[in-house]
Amino acid sequence: MKNGKHALDTPTTAVTTDSILTNSSAPKGQLQEGRPENRINVSSEVGTLKRLLIHSPDRGLGKVIPSKAQDWLFEDIVHLDMMRRDEYDYYVKILLYFLDPDKVRGRIDGLGPDSDRSFFKPDHPGYFKSDKVIDIQCLLSDILADDEIRPKLIASICAVERTSFRIQQQLNQYDPVELAKILISGSLPDRTMLFAPLPNFIFTRDIGIVINDHILLNKPAKMARTREALLAQYIFFQHPLFADYRDKIIEIPDNEYAFLLAEADTDRDLTRSTLEGGDVMMISPRHLLVGVSERTTLYAAQQVMRLVFAKNLVDTVTIIKIPKKRDYMHIDTIFTQVKRNVWVLLGSLARLGDEARKRDMLHFFAPKDLSEDLRIMQFIKGLEHKPIEIENLEDLLADISKNDLGATEPVRFIYSGNNEFPFGAREQWTDSCNLLALKDGVVIGYDRNEKTAEAFREAGFDVVAAVDLLTRFERGESSPETIENTLIMLPSAELSRARGGSHCMSLPLLRGDI
């Protein structure tokens, strides 16, 4: 309550920003459909990144308290201001320097941790407002400006969140920019909480995946991420940015027989469809990887395979079953691609190295739990009934490098924690294997994973702190065009507590061909 009235009685007048799509010469306020720059296409993990969706940590992250941290899928509570100023803002500056350099070149000095951050705030007139590095919050406020969409979206969210009808009506009075913030953070500007925050919305990878020119929407396994999927549905189906792609949005169904089964008779993996983007990798133009994990069910993986084959999007689907453990979550927590012929991965789930040997010794003395195994099955379109089993991750990844991507140099593996016990597991936990490729051979990772960085150096990579790289760029000593074989280290003390890395914090919409 505020001044004897409920805060909702006095909607704020938030500053409005123009739509992301009104950056160019089109009439102000008129959203542009189907411009060539809105093209969506991702056919590899390492083609030059040209456009992506992100979400900067919002005020909802500051609402995570110890008793809810686990329910909200955080390992700890985070210091929001430090996470933004000292960490995430560097991620944004690096992304802009590579994807939309005019926004930051020559301005880096004034955009440090001591700035007023207006440049980084999607609701501020000074926001960088790029159509290459796009905050999903801006897309949400764009669609909320539409008088037909707004009440429907509010009603859907209020139904999911079980709010009163009165709140529904009052939310409708908010300015679209402020309303987007409320729907994401769950709280009003005066800090009144209406529903839970969406602290994991920063991990945009998990809400959708671009498969060539199609978009696969996710079905989160965890309650804490349900509202994200609802927002994503509205954004992808309603925002003009995706107008040309509405017929190319893929949603996976649930197993209809499961609705008739008693809860006790339901084997979740065989009946439920849950799928998160961290388990889907568009690894080469005709090959899709799908993880079966704590978050993605076997049933969902099968549905994805059925649909992408039916739409002729790929020829090969490889299903990788990983142990259902919080440590691993999605396949992109155990491996990502660095370069056409280079991968980073967790040794204990792979074939080689100390970590793997240790696992074998433990299994020798203790009975082996098969559900702990990593299993890989490859399915070829038209021959789905004859899957091929692949023995280990290295064999699969080497085959992709050589045969799908035409790598001519030897395939190399960089292991988490340099494959030294116990650093492999320690650093995987803080996302050493979860890297985002900005271009072939140039990736962003977390600075706290020092042993993994050592392994990168040993493999001939330059390892450079984000702040130092920005200085080099500003001085003209390096540039996004010329830089090669580099691990860019992002400050990560706070970000890593949320249990996702740069791969998770990105939803690539457009990559160059490889």
Ligand SMILES: NC(=O)NCCC[C@H](N)C(=O)O
């Ligand atoms: N692709 C990913 O691995 N995303 C990381 C998600 C972290 C988030 N805290 C979660 O548990 O869902």
